[in-house]
Amino acid sequence: MNLIFSTPQMVLIMAALFLKMVSSFCSAQIKWEDSTATGLIAGSFIRSCYPSDKISETDTGEIKYKAVKVNVQWAYKVTGFSSQYSNTVKAAHQILGKPNVLPTGGSSPCAWASKAGMLGTGKLAFIRVAFEKPVKAQQVAVAVNFNPGAVEKIILYGARNEEKVIYQNTASKSLAKPGILNVFFEQLPFEVTEGALFLNPGVVPGCEIDAFGISASHDTVKAEINIIRTVQYSFQKENLGKYINTKSDEAGPVVSPGGKELYFVRKFAPENMGGSKDEDDIWYSQQVKDGNWSLAVNLGSPLNTKENNFVQSVSFDGKSLLLGNVYSKKGQMLPGCSLTHKTNDGWSVPLAQEIDSFINLNQYVNYYLSGCGKFLLMAVETDSSNGGLDLYVSFKTGENHWSKPKNIGRQINTAANDFSPFLAADGITLYYSTSGWSGYGKEDFFMSRRFDDTWTNWSEPLNLGPVVNTAGSDTKYSVPASGEFAYFTSTANSLGLHDIFRIKLPEIVKLKPVVLVKGTVWNDKNNQPVSAEIIYETLPDGKEVGRARTDPNTGEYTIVLPAGYNYSFRAIADDFIGVAQNLNLTEVTEYAEFEQRSLRLAPIEIGTIVTLNNIFFDYANANLKPESFSELNRVAEFLKSNSGIKIEIGGHTDNSGSDATNDKLSKNRAQAVADYLINSGIDASRITAVGYGKNRTVADNSTEEGKAKNRRVEFTIIKK
Numbered sequence: 001m002n003l004i005f006s007t008p009q010m011v012l013i014m015a016a017l018f019l020k021m022v023s024s025f026c027s028a029q030i031k032w033e034d035s036t037a038t039g040l041i042a043g044s045f046i047r048s049c050y051p052s053d054k055i056s057e058t059d060t061g062e063i064k065y066k067a068v069k070v071n072v073q074w075a076y077k078v079t080g081f082s083s084q085y086s087n088t089v090k091a092a093h094q095i096l097g098k099p100n101v102l103p104t105g106g107s108s109p110c111a112w113a114s115k116a117g118m119l120g121t122g123k124l125a126f127i128r129v130a131f132e133k134p135v136k137a138q139q140v141a142v143a144v145n146f147n148p149g150a151v152e153k154i155i156l157y158g159a160r161n162e163e164k165v166i167y168q169n170t171a172s173k174s175l176a177k178p179g180i181l182n183v184f185f186e187q188l189p190f191e192v193t194e195g196a197l198f199l200n201p202g203v204v205p206g207c208e209i210d211a212f213g214i215s216a217s218h219d220t221v222k223a224e225i226n227i228i229r230t231v232q233y234s235f236q237k238e239n240l241g242k243y244i245n246t247k248s249d250e251a252g253p254v255v256s257p258g259g260k261e262l263y264f265v266r267k268f269a270p271e272n273m274g275g276s277k278d279e280d281d282i283w284y285s286q287q288v289k290d291g292n293w294s295l296a297v298n299l300g301s302p303l304n305t306k307e308n309n310f311v312q313s314v315s316f317d318g319k320s321l322l323l324g325n326v327y328s329k330k331g332q333m334l335p336g337c338s339l340t341h342k343t344n345d346g347w348s349v350p351l352a353q354e355i356d357s358f359i360n361l362n363q364y365v366n367y368y369l370s371g372c373g374k375f376l377l378m379a380v381e382t383d384s385s386n387g388g389l390d391l392y393v394s395f396k397t398g399e400n401h402w403s404k405p406k407n408i409g410r411q412i413n414t415a416a417n418d419f420s421p422f423l424a425a426d427g428i429t430l431y432y433s434t435s436g437w438s439g440y441g442k443e444d445f446f447m448s449r450r451f452d453d454t455w456t457n458w459s460e461p462l463n464l465g466p467v468v469n470t471a472g473s474d475t476k477y478s479v480p481a482s483g484e485f486a487y488f489t490s491t492a493n494s495l496g497l498h499d500i501f502r503i504k505l506p507e508i509v510k511l512k513p514v515v516l517v518k519g520t521v522w523n524d525k526n527n528q529p530v531s532a533e534i535i536y537e538t539l540p541d542g543k544e545v546g547r548a549r550t551d552p553n554t555g556e557y558t559i560v561l562p563a564g565y566n567y568s569f570r571a572i573a574d575d576f577i578g579v580a581q582n583l584n585l586t587e588v589t590e591y592a593e594f595e596q597r598s599l600r601l602a603p604i605e606i607g608t609i610v611t612l613n614n615i616f617f618d619y620a621n622a623n624l625k626p627e628s629f630s631e632l633n634r635v636a637e638f639l640k641s642n643s644g645i646k647i648e649i650g651g652h653t654d655n656s657g658s659d660a661t662n663d664k665l666s667k668n669r670a671q672a673v674a675d676y677l678i679n680s681g682i683d684a685s686r687i688t689a690v691g692y693g694k695n696r697t698v699a700d701n702s703t704e705e706g707k708a709k710n711r712r713v714e715f716t717i718i719k720k
């Protein structure tokens with residue numbers, strides 16, 4: 001039997017002596033794969049553990065090569081153990097699944113450690129695990145992430161109480177680096193269903209086990225970082241330059257959805273509100289025409305004080321900022337987060353956000369408000385956390401009020417710190433930092449996608465790769481709606497301490513496509529801009545998916561809509577009726593920008609005409625489609641809220657067909673709308689239905705676009 005260690009020669013000699021002692025119990029080959037033997041090529045780790053045994057080409061982004069896929073089954077259930085360090089950190093269940101500490105290695109809360117091992121007592125430790133499917137095993141892989149050398153025995157078990165000792169050793173402090181202990185042997189006469197490890201923590205205290213796997217293959221099982229095999233970064237990361245970065249510490253970049261505004265923290269700068277003793281102040285820069293950034297400025301009062309101030313996220317419209325901490329009336333910063341809005345006079349005094357049953361047992365915290373303003377993500381530690389900071393979500397229940405935080409699950413959260421959440425504009429793609437999954441440094445950036453509205457069903461987190469992630473701590477990731485660049489903090493090639501960088505993202509790690517819509521809200525009577533709120537909904541269900549604010553001076557707005565849906569969006573303001581627009585994005589497959597999407601607000605007065613843009617009929621008849629119902633329900637609510645108003649509903653057509661046909665169709669469509677409103681509880685005496693046929697056109701009938709505008713239903717206020 002041969003023993004192969006990728007370690008110094010002295011260890012090899014000791015291993016040879018060991019072989020003579022144990023050769024009688026099994027014919028096995030043992031190999032130690034340390035963390036330097038994972039296939040680090042041109043800055044990328046080879047992925048060598050796959051769900052099949054076929055050869056496939058792997059692309060690390062810098063070099064292509066062939067890698068052997070190894071079918072390995074990692075433990076999925078703990079059936080017994082001697083002790084564990086705690087119920088969360090270094091708990092027995094941390095051994096389950098594939099390695100998430102190796103290949104980097106080191107002590108981690110995400111590995112199993114016995115209490116005896118942590119205390120360094122002489123008491124033996126063991127753990128027994130089950131595998132999901134029986135395997136005719138020929139290899140065991142034990143991922144030892146810290147203080148190797150403690151494993152003394154490995155036993156495999158079958159479903160009929162069969163058992164076989166496939167590894168036996170005398171524990172000794174090892175010079176080997178953390179890695180995988182691979183034990184190879186002839187195929188056993190029974191299918192393996194369970195396995196057990198026996199350790200001697202008295203000889204090697206503090207040993208930690210990352211994972212325990214079995215394989216029917218003799219191809220070496222290796223630890224891997226879960227990266228996208230085809231990811232290619234076309235550009236290196238770029239320092240944003242001296243207008244942003246200084247010899248001070250710049251951190252926490254937050255870019256607006258439009259990609260034109262950047263907020264960040266500058267630490268202990270003389271220009272901070274409290275001078276060089278002021279740890280965190282908010283700074284701001286705008287992107288100029290040549291793509292560079294303007295000289296950053298301190299945002300000043302009321303957002304900056306002499307205490308810690310920092311932006312956590314910016315709304316889709318750029319008119320609201322989520323800030324860390326609660327701003328008390330006495331000027332102190334209290335636990336929680338606050339929201340500020342852009343007004344005619346600048347940023348408003350931050351308003352505290354009330355979160356039901358909020359608790360944070362950690363000295364650190366992060367928040368992120370989704371661009372639509374409906375979901376509040378946070379990194380906090382509670383009694384129910386998996387260990388350290390976990391990511392939670394709260395749902396908006398009222399103005400400045402949020403539901404009890406909900407843990408988003410173990411697919412994302414680990415026993416380590418999981419923090420710096422960034423929910424992309426698609427509302428699905430999550431970027432965050434963690435040391436709880438295999439990576440390249442202390443904390444790495446990862447990406448996952450949400451599958452449903454439970455907020456606990458996520459794709460397996462993917463490491464963004466060594467071009468973005470470094471050997472240090474990589475945090476605070478921010479991406480505009482286009483998904484073109486990622487902004488983050490790094491110390492590599494910085495002008496001082498931490499600097500702000502950006503990198504152009506490859507398509508495969510971008511967010512799902514969204515559409516950025518810009519426009520202005522106008523008073524339909526005098527054509528003046530109006531300060532209003534924008535509401536956008538999906539059709540046909542009429543589900544509200546977000547709100548935005550217009551610029552209080554110009555009436556301009558920006559909203560971001562995930563592609564693949566049909567939308568209605570409208571403006572609302574006191575003393576006005578909102579005219580909704582329809583935007584069908586079901587066929588959009590890439591990022592796009594739609595500008596000059598004007599919204600009209602009609603004053604509530606006699607003679608006001610409101611076009612119902614989101615009313616849809618079957619072709620050439622008066623059958624209302626379900627997509628129409630949310631618009632009609634709003635008209636009904638308007639009439640119920642204004643009981644003295646009477647309206648005329650007018651149906652209109654284009655010039656196709658005969659006058660008689662158009663007159664009849666327009667009358668029937670107007671009556672269909674009237675009937676819907678009456679059935680919704682509106683008195684029939686308040687509604688008159690009239691068909692105007694093709695007699696009142698609003699556009700040129702020589703084009704299809706003009707004809708579409710002429711085919712409409714509108715109502716006119718005839719009594720107030």
